[in-house]
Amino acid sequence: MLGLKQVHHIAIIATDYGVSKAFYCDVLGFTLQSEVYREDRDSWKGDLALNGRYVIELFSFPFPPQRASRPEACGLRHLAFSVDDVVKAAACLEAQGVKCEAVRIDPFTGKRFTFFNDPDGLPLELYEQ
Template sequence: MLKLKHVHHIAIIASDYQRSKAFYCEILGFMLLSEVYRAERDSWKGDLALNGDYVIELFSFPNVPARVSRPEACGLRHLAFGVEDVAAAISALNIDGVNCEPIRIDPLTGRRFTFFADPDDLPLELYEA
């Protein structure tokens, strides 16, 4: 059996790198660890950390096609973040102009959760952990 240690990172391609970097850093609270412009690809790459842990590799590429996310398509469904209080997190996102779906209750765990989207409509979830 393969012995994976942990998830190393999640790669996200943004249609507007600066807008997505601001969303993930200024609104969601990620920290930009490093950033490089790759001229040969006309592409930015930023490494983002959450609470000191490297989590997201944020890319830009010219002329990227839109990804189908709704109706739900095969592939990565969404990215979920654990929070202490879903209602408080929704309030903080609303202040920054980010709309969230109504709070739902996970029927298996009884925990509250909601969904919202990044600037490219990538589904993101807040799950009360």
């Protein structure tokens, strides 16, 4: 048996590292655990934690290609975050200038959810616990 335990981290490449770092930390509430500039690659790497748990590796690279996003492109579809109240969380994002889609109901679980985008258009989801 392979023995996978959990997802260790998610790597995200940003076109503007500072803008994305501010979005994930100041808007979404992640904490910057460590940060390094890799001069040989002209690249920043930040390790971001959510509630003390390392979750996201945030990178910058010079001139990254655009991400194929819609409609339903192959690859990572979206990154979802669980919240206690989707409507309240979406209102918090909207108050900070982050546009959210209309809240929908998952037909299989009956739970509420909505989507929004990070500064590079990466689709993110809020999903009610």
